[in-house]
Amino acid sequence: MKDDLRSYLLDAIRRVEAGGVKSPSGSHIAGIFNKAAKGFEKEVRSYVSRLLQICGLDFERDVRAAVKGQRFAKLTLGNCLAAIKQASALKQTLVTASMPGGWKVDAFLESLRKVNDAWVQLKHGDEVGPPVLLSQMKSMLKLLPLISS
Amino acid sequence: MAEALLTQLMDAAEVQSAGIEAAHGLPPTKHAVSVMNELGFDIGAHRSRDIGSLDLAKFDLIVAMAPLIAQWLREAGVDPGRIAQLDVSDPYCSGLDVYRATAKEIDRQLRSLVEKRYGGPDRK
Numbered sequence: 001m002k003d004d005l006r007s008y009l010l011d012a013i014r015r016v017e018a019g020g021v022k023s024p025s026g027s028h029i030a031g032i033f034n035k036a037a038k039g040f041e042k043e044v045r046s047y048v049s050r051l052l053q054i055c056g057l058d059f060e061r062d063v064r065a066a067v068k069g070q071r072f073a074k075l076t077l078g079n080c081l082a083a084i085k086q087a088s089a090l091k092q093t094l095v096t097a098s099m100p101g102g103w104k105v106d107a108f109l110e111s112l113r114k115v116n117d118a119w120v121q122l123k124h125g126d127e128v129g130p131p132v133l134l135s136q137m138k139s140m141l142k143l144l145p146l147i148s149s
Numbered sequence: 150m151a152e153a154l155l156t157q158l159m160d161a162a163e164v165q166s167a168g169i170e171a172a173h174g175l176p177p178t179k180h181a182v183s184v185m186n187e188l189g190f191d192i193g194a195h196r197s198r199d200i201g202s203l204d205l206a207k208f209d210l211i212v213a214m215a216p217l218i219a220q221w222l223r224e225a226g227v228d229p230g231r232i233a234q235l236d237v238s239d240p241y242c243s244g245l246d247v248y249r250a251t252a253k254e255i256d257r258q259l260r261s262l263v264e265k266r267y268g269g270p271d272r273k
Contacts, residue, residue, distance in 0.1 A: 022217060026241030027178075028170060031197065035172035125176045127242045 002148040005039040009141045012036065016134050026130050030122055033133040037119045040140045041077045044112065047100075047147035048075065048083045054098050055091040059083075062090060077116045081109060100146030111139055150181055151214060151237075153190040154256050158263050158270040165208075167200040169221050178241070180248040188252060212262065214255075215239070233262050 012032045059072050066086035067079040088095040088105050096105055118136045121128050152166035175197040185192045212233045213219035219234040235258045240251040263270055
C-alpha cells in the first residue's frame, strides 16, 4: 500500500509538473489529490495505532472522546490529527521522542493539518487551486516514509 | 454537469459520469451546483466515481470531455467506435461565469453529438 501510494504520488506529481496539453486539468488534479489523500489517511491511521501502542495508550479509554466518539477503523485524517494531539497531551515526552524523522510535534501536526485542510475543502465542494494541491501532494510524499512502518 | 445535461437529452438512456482518476465520493464544486441550479438541475447529491468502477462494456457510447480523456480511453482498449470526443475546457478555479459558459458549451456539444449519432434528443 505504502509503495503503491508513493509510486502514485511520484507519477502524479511528475505529470502535473510537466504541464502542457497532456498534463491533468484542475478538476483532474483534484481527483488525483482525493485518491492520494484516501491512501494517505489509511497510512496515518496505521501510524496512530503504532503511536498509541508506543505510548501505552488505549484508544477507547484515552483517545476516543477526543475524536468525537469515532471508531478507530473510521478515523478520518482530521480525527487522526486530534488523536495525535491527545496522545501528545497525555504522553508528551514519549510522543516527542517517537516523532518520525526527528520532527517536532507541532511541525508534524501542521504538515498533516495542511493536507487535511485542502482535502476538507474539496470534500465540501470548494475549489482548491492546483498549486496548493500539488504542494500538499508533495507534503504527503515527504511524510509517507516517516509515518510508514 | 454533462451527466445531467445528457440525461435531459436522452431520457431513455442510462447516463453515468466518471473520472479517469477520480476517487469515489467528491461532490461537485459549489460553482457547478450553482450553475446547474440556474439551469433547473439539482446535482448537489452527485458524487464522483472512478471510471474503473464502471463496466465500460455495458455502455453503448463513452463521451470523453476532452482529447486527453479520449486518448486515455483508447489506450485503455476501448473500441474507438464507441468513443465520442468533445472538447470542453475545465472550468475549475475559473469563476462562476466560466462555469456558466462551460455548461452552455457542454450542452451545445452534447446536442450536436446526439443529433449526429441518434438523429436528435430522445425525450419522453
